[in-house]
Amino acid sequence: MSTKTSLSPVIILVQPQMGENIGATARIMSNFDLDDLRIVAPRDGWPNPKADETARNGKFIVDKARIFPSLQEAAADLNQLYAATARPRDMVKPAITPRETAKACQSHIANGSKCGFVFGPERSGLTNQDVAFCDVVVTVPVSETNASLNLGQAVAILSYEWFALQESGLQPKSELDYAQKASKSEISGFFEHLTNVLDKADYFKVPEKRERMLLNIQNMFLRADMTDQDVRTLRGILTILAGR
Amino acid sequence: MSTKTSLSPVIILVQPQMGENIGATARIMSNFDLDDLRIVAPRDGWPNPKADETARNGKFIVDKARIFPSLQEAAADLNQLYAATARPRDMVKPAITPRETAKACQSHIANGSKCGFVFGPERSGLTNQDVAFCDVVVTVPVSETNASLNLGQAVAILSYEWFALQESGLQPKSELDYAQKASKSEISGFFEHLTNVLDKADYFKVPEKRERMLLNIQNMFLRADMTDQDVRTLRGILTILAGR
Numbered sequence: 332m333s334t335k336t337s338l339s340p341v342i343i344l345v346q347p348q349m350g351e352n353i354g355a356t357a358r359i360m361s362n363f364d365l366d367d368l369r370i371v372a373p374r375d376g377w378p379n380p381k382a383d384e385t386a387r388n389g390k391f392i393v394d395k396a397r398i399f400p401s402l403q404e405a406a407a408d409l410n411q412l413y414a415a416t417a418r419p420r421d422m423v424k425p426a427i428t429p430r431e432t433a434k435a436c437q438s439h440i441a442n443g444s445k446c447g448f449v450f451g452p453e454r455s456g457l458t459n460q461d462v463a464f465c466d467v468v469v470t471v472p473v474s475e476t477n478a479s480l481n482l483g484q485a486v487a488i489l490s491y492e493w494f495a496l497q498e499s500g501l502q503p504k505s506e507l508d509y510a511q512k513a514s515k516s517e518i519s520g521f522f523e524h525l526t527n528v529l530d531k532a533d534y535f536k537v538p539e540k541r542e543r544m545l546l547n548i549q550n551m552f553l554r555a556d557m558t559d560q561d562v563r564t565l566r567g568i569l570t571i572l573a574g575r
Numbered sequence: 576m577s578t579k580t581s582l583s584p585v586i587i588l589v590q591p592q593m594g595e596n597i598g599a600t601a602r603i604m605s606n607f608d609l610d611d612l613r614i615v616a617p618r619d620g621w622p623n624p625k626a627d628e629t630a631r632n633g634k635f636i637v638d639k640a641r642i643f644p645s646l647q648e649a650a651a652d653l654n655q656l657y658a659a660t661a662r663p664r665d666m667v668k669p670a671i672t673p674r675e676t677a678k679a680c681q682s683h684i685a686n687g688s689k690c691g692f693v694f695g696p697e698r699s700g701l702t703n704q705d706v707a708f709c710d711v712v713v714t715v716p717v718s719e720t721n722a723s724l725n726l727g728q729a730v731a732i733l734s735y736e737w738f739a740l741q742e743s744g745l746q747p748k749s750e751l752d753y754a755q756k757a758s759k760s761e762i763s764g765f766f767e768h769l770t771n772v773l774d775k776a777d778y779f780k781v782p783e784k785r786e787r788m789l790l791n792i793q794n795m796f797l798r799a800d801m802t803d804q805d806v807r808t809l810r811g812i813l814t815i816l817a818g819r
């Protein structure tokens with residue numbers, strides 16, 4: 332079970348392409364009192380002079396940003412991930428607005444969970460795999476004729492909604508009472524375990540369908556909002572079944 | 576009295592310095608179905624290749640943007656102006672949030688008024704004179720330690736609130752029933768008339784205090800939400816008093 336170490340959501344940029352957008356992200360984070368920036372495999376390496384230059388008063392956030400090889404590792408200590416994506420996805424996962432995200436995130440944090448807002452690369456957005464690893468899809472309402480948001484502005488809107496909610500002094504509603512959730516590293520370990528067990532059991536008869544089936548299975552489990560106890564229980568079941 | 580020709584707010588950039596921010600403004604406008612961009616005296620002239628480049632799908636908005644020498648001229652056909660500024664101003668003028676701005680603007684538009692969101696230069700923000708010319712101050716809630724918002728991101732947040740309100744399907748509340756307001760060119764004409772009259776009457780005994788006194792007078796009149804009939808009435812009074 333994770334302890335309450337962060338009172339604000341973490342921002343995770345997955346494979347960002349442009350240093351300017353990393354800088355813009357750090358700058359707007361400092362405008363909204365966020366300071367934990369994590370970057371997965373930045374295209375142009377790290378450090379990035381363009382990021383330093385455009386961050387302005389948010390330079391200290393660039394300086395202490397942490398680099399990870401994968402979303403799984405970047406989010407290992409987090410409990411609840413919100414995937415920012417404009418494109419409709421062929422998977423069953425709740426999709427909410429930035430405003431709803433701020434409220435949900437506040438409730439999770441009040442219950443001791445750690446949350447992350449996850450953004451994909453500029454050109455392509457998050458992969459299906461990365462979206463599947465997240466709990467909820469966040470979609471900024473945009474024009475039907477131009478749904479392509481700049482990365483820095485997408486971060487601005489989600490961060491703004493978070494800050495505006497804190498400023499409004501609204502308390503999380505009592506009916507939104509989330510139980511303490513499993514950490515992402517516990518979830519990752521469970522999915523890995525499950526995939527191994529399914530592969531060994533020759534569960535995926537048609538190789539072309541394997542990936543899609545795995546995503547659907549992951550989504551199903553994620554919708555269950557598992558606690559760490561749930562994960563331990565499931566892994567115990569897997570161990571027993573695989574050993575038969 | 577202006578006719579209902581625009582259903583969305585106009586974006587006015589006053590003396591923007593960086594082409595990148597003009598492009599970012601056009602891009603986010605197209606994300607949120609805004610298309611009337613007006614630019615007052617851009618620092619680097621016009622057209623601006625950097626603006627073209629960063630506008631992406633919003634390039635058509637850059638292409639049809641109009642250039643003006645002053646805010647007064649850029650806003651001549653508008654009725655209600657919202658001045659985006661983070662810095663507290665030494666003048667009595669209502670200050671509201673972006674969310675309140677979207678609602679107020681929607682009500683004005685429903686009553687046939689045309690609205691504009693006004694943004695100042697990156698480094699210095701709007702001058703006191705420009706703020707005084709606007710009806711309402713909009714302040715994005717930001718961190719106490721870093722209140723300096725990037726221009727493109729400030730435009731993003733106001734435009735987002737406008738679009739989110741349209742998407743929510745909320746109608747303007749009936750109690751917010753604004754009368755048809757005077758146009759900005761009528762207001763400008765009145766202030767010019769008034770200033771001339773006061774100067775000729777040697778009203779400003781202390782030259783150093785003239786500007787501040789004029790701003791306070793303008794603010795007082797703007798808070799009155801004058802109709803075009805009000806302006807004609809006041810100018811009639813001025814003409815009569817000045818002719819004594």
